[in-house]
Amino acid sequence: MDATPPSLLDLTGYLLAQTGRRARxxxxxxxAERDLRLWHLSVLAALxxxxxxxxxELAERLGIDASDLVRLLDELSRAGLVERTRAxxxxxxxxxxxxxxxxxxxxxxxxxxxxxxxxxxxxxSAAEQEQLHGxxxxxxxxxxxx
Numbered sequence: 294m295d296a297t298p299p300s301l302l303d304l305t306g307y308l309l310a311q312t313g314r315r316a317r318x319x320x321x322x323x324x325a326e327r328d329l330r331l332w333h334l335s336v337l338a339a340l341x342x343x344x345x346x347x348x349x350e351l352a353e354r355l356g357i358d359a360s361d362l363v364r365l366l367d368e369l370s371r372a373g374l375v376e377r378t379r380a381x382x383x384x385x386x387x388x389x390x391x392x393x394x395x396x397x398x399x400x401x402x403x404x405x406x407x408x409x410x411x412x413x414x415x416x417x418s419a420a421e422q423e424q425l426h427g428x429x430x431x432x433x434x435x436x437x438x439x
Contacts, residue, residue: 316413323405327398328372332357332365334406337374337399340391347380348387374398 301307317331324330335355340346346354352362366389369375374395380386391399414422 312413316409319409319412320406323409324402327402329402332361333369333374334399334402336362336365336369337391337395337402340375340389341396341399345388345390348377348389351389369395372398 321331324334332355336351339351339354343354348362348366349359352359355362357365366375366377370377372394374392376390376392377387378390380388414425417425
C-alpha cells in the first residue's frame with residue numbers, strides 16, 4: 294500500500310524534495326564508504342572548478358560557516374586530498390589547493406555520483422533525463438542560486 298497522500302503527489306515541490314532526499318541519501322552512503330561526506334565533495338569540486346582559494350573565500354563561495362570549513366579541510370588535508378599554505382601576499386591567510394590525490398578522488402566521486410544519478414533517473418529515457426536536467430538547471434539558476 295502506498296503511504297504517500299495522493300494530494301502530495303500533485304505538488305512538484307514535494308516530488309523534487311523527496312526525489313532529491315533519496316538521491317542525496319544514496320550518494321551520501323557511497324561517500325561514507327570512503328569516510329567522506331557531501332561537503333567534502335563540494336570542497337573538492339569547488340577547488341577543481343575554480344582553482345585555489347583563500348579559506349575564507351572558499352567558505353563564502355560554498356555558503357558554509359568558516360569554522361565548519363576548517364574541520365572539513367582538516368579532514369581532507371589529513372587524507373592528502375587538499376593542501377593548505379600561507380598566502381604569499383598576506384601570511385595571515387590560508388590558501389587551499391586541490392592536491393593531486395584530491396583530483397583523483399574527485400574523479401572517482403564524480404563517477405559514483407553519476408552512477409547514483411543513473412539509478413535515480415533509470416525510469417526516464419536518455420532524452421527525458423537530458424530534458425529534466427535542462428529544466429531543473431533553468432529553475433535552479435532563476436531561483437537566485439549562487
